[in-house]
Amino acid sequence: xxxxxxxxxxxxxxxxxxxxxxxxxxxxxxxxxxxxxxxxxxxxxxxxxxxxxxxxxxxxxxxxxxxxxxxxxxxxxxxxxxxxxxxxxxxxxxxxxxxxxxxxxxxxxxxxxxxxxxxxxxxxxxxxxxxxxxxxxxxxxxxxxxxxxxxxxxxxxxxxxxxxxxxxxxxxxxxxxxxxxxxxxxxxxxxxxxxxxxxxxxxxxxxxxxxxxxxxxxxxxxxxxxxxxxxxxxxxxxxxx
Amino acid sequence: xxxxxxxxxxxxxxxxxxxxxxxxxxxxxxxxxxxxxxxxxxxxxxxxxxxxxxxxxxxxxxxxxxxxxxxxxxxxxxxxxxxxxxxxxxxxxxxxxxxxxxxxxxxxxxxxxxxxxxxxxxxxxxxxxxxxxxxxxxxxxxxxxxxxxxxxxxxxxxxxxxxxxxxxxxxxxxxxxxxxxxxxxxxxxxxxxxxxxxxxxxxxxxxxxxxxxxxxxx
Amino acid sequence: xxxxxxxxxxxxxxxxxxxxxxxxxxxxxxxxxxxxxxxxxxxxxxx
Numbered sequence: 339x340x341x342x343x344x345x346x347x348x349x350x351x352x353x354x355x356x357x358x359x360x361x362x363x364x365x366x367x368x369x370x371x372x373x374x375x376x377x378x379x380x381x382x383x384x385x386x387x388x389x390x391x392x393x394x395x396x397x398x399x400x401x402x403x404x405x406x407x408x409x410x411x412x413x414x415x416x417x418x419x420x421x422x423x424x425x426x427x428x429x430x431x432x433x434x435x436x437x438x439x440x441x442x443x444x445x446x447x448x449x450x451x452x453x454x455x456x457x458x459x460x461x462x463x464x465x466x467x468x469x470x471x472x473x474x475x476x477x478x479x480x481x482x483x484x485x486x487x488x489x490x491x492x493x494x495x496x497x498x499x500x501x502x503x504x505x506x507x508x509x510x511x512x513x514x515x516x517x518x519x520x521x522x523x524x525x526x527x528x529x530x531x532x533x534x535x536x537x538x539x540x541x542x543x544x545x546x547x548x549x550x551x552x553x554x555x556x557x558x559x560x561x562x563x564x565x566x567x568x569x570x571x572x573x574x575x576x577x578x579x
Numbered sequence: 580x581x582x583x584x585x586x587x588x589x590x591x592x593x594x595x596x597x598x599x600x601x602x603x604x605x606x607x608x609x610x611x612x613x614x615x616x617x618x619x620x621x622x623x624x625x626x627x628x629x630x631x632x633x634x635x636x637x638x639x640x641x642x643x644x645x646x647x648x649x650x651x652x653x654x655x656x657x658x659x660x661x662x663x664x665x666x667x668x669x670x671x672x673x674x675x676x677x678x679x680x681x682x683x684x685x686x687x688x689x690x691x692x693x694x695x696x697x698x699x700x701x702x703x704x705x706x707x708x709x710x711x712x713x714x715x716x717x718x719x720x721x722x723x724x725x726x727x728x729x730x731x732x733x734x735x736x737x738x739x740x741x742x743x744x745x746x747x748x749x750x751x752x753x754x755x756x757x758x759x760x761x762x763x764x765x766x767x768x769x770x771x772x773x774x775x776x777x778x779x780x781x782x783x784x785x786x787x788x789x790x791x792x793x794x795x796x797x
Numbered sequence: 798x799x800x801x802x803x804x805x806x807x808x809x810x811x812x813x814x815x816x817x818x819x820x821x822x823x824x825x826x827x828x829x830x831x832x833x834x835x836x837x838x839x840x841x842x843x844x
Contacts (some may be wrong), residue, residue: 369819377812385803392813437822441815452804472744479726483737492794493727497741498801500723500787504745507776511748514755514769535841557821558830563835571839 345467346550347564350423354557361557365550372397372544379536391449393540397548398441402470405435405552409477410502413495423560425491426567429481434552443467466509471500487567513552580664580672587676601681603686605638609692627696628757634692635685635710635744636717642681643721644738646673647729647792656729657767659682660796666789674715674785682714684759691734697763705760709773713753716777719784720745726791737786 376393415421446464447457460463480497484490486489616622650656659669688708690703690778698706724742728734755769835844 373812373816380763380801386804387808388804390808393817394811397739425819432827434822437818444814444818445811448807452807467748469744476741476744478831479737479740483731483733489794489797493791496787496794497792500745500784504748507748508744508751511772512749514772531733550820555826558826562826562830562833565830565837569833569837571838572837 347423348387351564353539353562354443354495355560358554358557361550365547367547368543369547369551372540372542372547375540378538378543379540382537385453388449389537390455391445392537393544395442395445395449396541397545398438398445399467399547400503401548401552402435402439402442402467404549405431405438406470406473406502406505409435413498417495417499418529422491423564424566425495427556427560428562429491429494430563431552432474432478434483434555434559436471436478438548438552439467439474441469444470460512462509462512464552466505469512470505471507477501481508487570580668581790583659583664583672584671584676585587587673588679591676591680593747596642600686601638601641602684604641605634605685605688608634608637608693609695610697615675624697624699627693627698628702628761629754630696631666631689631693631698631706632713632750632754632757635689635714636743637749638685639677639717640739640742641705643725644728644735646677646722646725647684648725648734651729653794656792658797659793666792667785668791670722670726670788671719671781673764674719674788678715678718679722682710682718686710690774701763702757702761705766706757709753709756709760709770712773712777716749716780718776719780720749722789723784723788726788726795729792732794739765742796763781788792 373393373575377390379390379393381387382389409428409431412424414426417579443464446467449459452460477494477497480494483489483491606797609630611693613623616626647656650659652699662669686707689706690698693703693706721742724738724745727741728738752769752773756766756773759766759769
């Protein structure tokens with residue numbers, strides 16, 4: 339059996355329907371658990387209690403990028419193999435990705451206000467997230483403004499490809515300005531730069547929670563899209579005869 | 580292909596073609612900024628390269644939807660799609676025509692409008708050069724956006740939303756060249772990046788734009 | 798109640814905004830799904 343069997347909408351509906359209750363349950367447990375655990379962590383000696391924001395900021399930022407990559411892969415699968423579920427999954431993921439980007443930007447701004455003394459700084463990382471948000475908005479707007487479903491899937495797929503290249507280009511273009519205020523990777527492997535275990539484990543749990551939450555949301559949203567598509571097909575058939 | 584270029588240029592320069600509108604819009608933009616910022620030349624000088632580049636960006640945006648929309652309405656786009664020249668070539672020619680009618684006038688006008696904004700004299704050369712290198716990429720990316728939105732009724736606003744984020748790298752390096760030129764710093768590194776982006780865009784984006792057009796003509 | 802020190806407002810605001818946004822997207826997802834399912838079921842029953 340090949341993985342492409344799940345590209346069949348009927349099969350997708352059956353399997354996703356069976357998986358969803360478990361996925362939703364673990365996603366809720368991990369997200370609330372991770373965020374709550376993060377909220378209860380002790381204060382950091384430098385950042386005070388603002389260190390707690392990291393358990394929202396880092397998972398959201400991670401998902402914001404990964405969701406775009408997932409949309410890119412799904413668009414490619416649609417453009418090359420013409421599997422409808424794939425196109426619908428890309429459409430379903432975009433609003434979730436936009437919300438994740440917003441959370442990352444908002445928590446970052448709120449954290450930056452006391453720590454850096456400013457809500458916003460044109461730092462490479464911050465700027466590239468703002469650009470990412472613009473690409474999400476454009477992508478969603480294009481989906482919602484084309485009526486024919488297959489054309490919409492094609493055009494948004496092409497936009498996603500071109501957008502990915504330019505999002506990456508912009509990312510490196512803004513690095514040209516300066517090195518920025520933003521600290522390096524939070525989960526550095528190098529010993530010594532690493533966060534202490536008190537913060538690391540709740541962060542892992544929170545990241546897992548955000549990932550599962552995204553998967554659950556995408557499955558539900560894809561199912562919504564499939565149902566809408568089916569309804570439209572049924573109505574079109576009745577109109578004809 | 581030459582015939583197509585000639586036809587597009589004639590259409591654009593004819594009455595009602597909107598030729599020169601972009602430059603007029605550019606002038607208004609450059610005149611509005613001092614009203615907003617204040618007439619202080621010390622305040623205007625450092626932001627002049629950025630204003631001129633953003634102005635060029637927005638002005639070239641104005642006429643983008645005309646690249647394909649008129650041909651789509653009267654059906655000549657379908658004819659072009661079935662013509663012996665590949666659709667990628669049609670896209671490239673149309674983007675080139677757009678550049679000649681919009682980008683080139685902007686390049687010529689920019690140093691004049693730079694006077695209004697107290698652009699330092701040393702920067703003028705770099706401004707012209709960076710615009711000359713950067714604006715073809717703007718036209719080509721605009722052709723891509725126009726190709727994506729050609730069939731839509733309210734495509735104009737969406738077109739800006741899709742195209743402007745794609746302009747960011749060109750804008751960053753373009754202003755950087757001009758700014759460094761004004762400060763007598765090394766403008767060659769951003770210049771190379773700017774040229775690289777334009778070359779890459781000119782080589783690859785026609786395929787994406789032609790793919791989008793094919794979907795819309797289906 | 799856990800002690801948040803002088804950054805209490807900052808931390809609470811960050812959590813508040815994030816949780817609101819998350820609840821928003823979850824609610825929108827569930828509402829749209831319920832509506833699509835209801836309409837489809839209604840259609841399949843009558844049609």
